[in-house]
Amino acid sequence: MLGSGIIKGLAVTAKNFLGSYHDPARMVTVEYPEQPTVLPEAYRNFPFLISEDAADPMGTLRCVSCQICEKECPPQCIVIEKSKDKKPDATGKPQLYPLTFNIDISVCMSCQICVEVCPFDAIKMDKVFEVAVTNRFDGLLLTRDQLAKPNSYYHDIHPAEAAEVDERLAAERKAAEEKAKAAAAAKAAAAAAKATPTPKPSDGPTEASAKGGTAA
Amino acid sequence: MTAALLLIAVLMLGSAAAAMLRRNLIHSALLLVASWTGVAAFYLWAGAEFVAFAQILVYAGAVSMVVLFAVLLTRQSREADLPIEPATVTRTASAFAVAASLAAVIGSAVATARFPAASAEAPAASVKQIGLELMAEHGAALLIVGIVLTVALIGATVIASNDKKRDPEDAP
Amino acid sequence: MNSPAPAFASVPSPFGAPSGPTVRAVHDQFHGDLLEVSMGPQHPSTHGVFRMIASLDGEQIVKLKPVFGYLHRNHEKIAENTSYLASMPYTDRLDYLCSMSTNWAYALAVEKLLGQSVPDRAQYLRVILAEMTRIVNHSCLVGFLFNDLGTSFTPLLYAFREREKFIDLFESLSGSRMMCNYQRFGGCRVDPTPEWLAAARTLIENFPRFLDEYERLLTGNEIMLARTQGIGRLDPARAVNAGITGPVLRASGVDYDIRKVDAYGFYSRFDFRVPLGDHGDTYDRYMLRILEMRESVKILSQAFRDIPAGPIMDPKAKQRGHRPKAGEAYARIEGPKGELGFYLLSDGGPNPYRYRVRPPSLINLTLLEEMCLGHTIADSVVILGSIDIVLGEVDR
């Protein structure tokens, strides 16, 4: 009968009209400023640098400025300048640190390849998406101190991922300490052996522990 | 009441004259519509509501559309303008002669006719009476007018339809 | 209009002399002044920055010239100056509605170049995500098509409401709604959690309910039938000659689905059917998309049922600094819009020597004029909508 399709269509919109009052699957609008939007844990926006403790963010940056992320970043929006001197990192091994670490977030497309390729878990993806600024040039060029955020903040935004990363780092540090202890014990034993018999030129286990952190 | 009559007359004749003088065709067509509404206002003044609304519905609604469509669809391309020769003595003389004779005929008709007193109260004809009047005495006239209009309508569609053959179906 | 068995030789190739009447001939014949209307790049109904210059005789289109290139971002030249891994996020921006399947096509091409194997669980994940992208893309298209037909956004908002549920799954898996950057050479980047798989399975189970409601709203609608049946008819032989692929080709009745032809990935393990149209008009193209969505739901339910455990990334796969040996590779998948292919020519260096994308949207666009000739402007907008182009892919 001509018009039956139209009537069925009207019935569908009527059902949606009534559904929008009680059926949560239909009424999906979230009134944004008043009701916060719920972001999934894996959500990623612009990167940030992790520092071990919040008190002295610049001092305890995990980043050792190996510049792998600078090379691998597709739009080349990361600029790193190495430091001249070295500074002991969490495991006590002297490491370089970045004097300047700029990310131009107007160029960054938040593809998280820098997070993937970073061997030191120094850079992770943030969840802040309200980044509007009034000045386009230096407003969107985030420097090192704007990027650095404490590890506790990392636990807040990506709990599961942060826990897993910390586990891995703790395991590595324990391994490094055992190696250091074993090296120290071996050295002490060698020194003791050297003190009792005549001193013989033995190079023994050198002081250099495993090359910094985990190898690539 | 005559002040209203004067106003309506000025409106009607003024817009008709302006329609004739305007260079822009669309403006003159719209001024023509204004003069038709003037005629409708005159009917209202005379108390014949039915005819006034019919006048607006038919003229201001439909015939104006026909006029405007006609103006739009005729081609105003350059070569269509006919060259007008300069005015010669014979043509102006014959023009004046025709005008004079026409004025004479209308003048005599107006002079001899006996208009009933303008103040006589117009009969309060209700729509029902008009309907009955039309159907009873003037039924034949109504039917003839109906037939003529239908013939005209069908003729127009036939003429318009064989225009179709002029532009063949060009889609491959 | 449906020509009998398509004899390919006899059919005039679309790239020869234009078969339609030239504008000059038409003008002289009618002495009518053709109204040249440009539906410009910022026209509300063209999908993105696409321009159609139509010469109109009254309401009928006599000549239609598509103009594109407004969104050209030099994608292929950039890819030739960055490493293989670094151009993976750029493939999200090609067809920004289906980033997961575009990533897969690029990963497939590089894996063919590297000779890289992919574990089973990753293959299943890739099929799942590609079919979910097909549903997302088709619901987008169907929504936009009806937006051009004139309903004030109602079907579009219903389709987007369902699409949002899929895109939330993409976001909780890969981190971003549309720019997923999820596939890597040798597998996937993130292993979905059991909760994610459960949520996806429930979503797939009640997706057909939405499709039935959608069809009740629109498929029987008399105005919809009148506006789309018999509009923009595409002859199968001409479609094959013009290299058109995907639902537009299958709507004309040509049985060509790369998931069946190449059986790439694990598609051979799933049984699904390929719907075909008979008339090749806009209505067929619309119905094809609805039926393909139903087939995708079938594939997804099978995939969720028997997805194996195991690694999602080949352990021996390198993470970065890929240097495939000199050679070339061409990999293609059945993207929602048609055959999406990546051709890579490597000279052994870290960057590809030549990087070429086969964009189905652009190639499906070549016969737009032929489909629109003889129809009105209102139809040309609907025909463009039914071809489903995304300007990111057309202009690259």
Next chain:
Amino acid sequence: MSAAADSFLERAPLELRDWAVQLLPAPLQWISHHLITIVAVLAVFGLFFAFTTVAERKLLGRLQNRLGPNRAGLPKFSILPWHIRHKLFGLSQPFADAVKALTKEDIVPAAADKVLHFLAPVVVVGFSLMTFAVLPFGRNLIPVELDAALLYFFAAGSASELAIFMAGWSSRNKYSLLAAMRALAQLISYELPLILSVVPVVLVASTLSTSAIVQAQGAWTFGVLPHWFVFTPWGFAGFIIFLISALAESNRSPFDLPEAESELVAGHLTEYSGFKYALFFMAEYFGLTALSGLGVTVFLGGWQAPCELLYWVPSYLWFMGKLILMIMLFIWVRGTLLRLRIDQLTRLSWQFLVPLALLNVGNAAFWALTAQWSGPLQLVRWAVSAAIVIVPFLVIGRSLSAGYAPRTYRYAP
């Protein structure tokens, strides 16, 4: 005139007017009598227009599972204590729109024909407002008691075509001219079924005056079933044809071709902005309200109560209730149906609506002639009348939708 309906609320508006009129000296009374009516109608239907726009956006929103406008709150300087936070559920949206429309810059294109460009909105709003003069809002709440009221209504309504042409032509814009021609084709081809769908009512009620038509629908059978014309076979068919034509006359949903955004951007309104655009927008809504008011008066029993028990409710509330229902129906159709192409639209009118409307007039004539049949003959009368409506509908409907049917699809082997 059922005497029982003289409750205070019923007579209140008239009492008010008469009290105000006799305050003034004698010569002014005639003028002030009509002036008050005009001001009342303008105020009521001005507000009605304002809240129809909000209702349309909120209803469309709910049809599409989203919220309508709910942000426009009270103006900042209002004295109410809680004015800052309260959002008034979007009810102050129309005033915000009005302020926006007024403050927007009014651009007149250089090549435009200034006089016509300015005159078009004036004509369209003027004529669409004049149509309210003959609608009976309440028992004796009718602005002008005219003998040929219906003819007046259609005469005033038909002049809006002129305004659309003036708007399209004076904008000197390719799109506007194309859209103006399409709008005119649509309006002309739908004016005929609109008038023809009302002719059966005039034939049965044998009068052109709207208040008499509403009187004719006064009685109820068994106290519950009202004698509205819509509950007769020819009345229902006439109502459906009236609805479709009213949709087309006011350029709404399935027929909003002139403003078809997807093709001709904003049709003949492309070159209008600021207050002139708001005037066109307002005129469209006034036209819609007037047409649905006429539909309520002619088919749905104007201000008559649906059943005898509710006669004490003031009559103008019934009229307003039915008017709101009609407008919600228009909004509901706008949220659902697709747009017709110009040739399908005119074909629907000339090949489907006009023949059915003519048959409907014949049907009403049969109904009027067989008025005295009683008992079993009454059933025969209803059956024949229903047949005259349904059989041609099926026959012409099949020929109209020949060749269009949902298809079944084969799958690759």
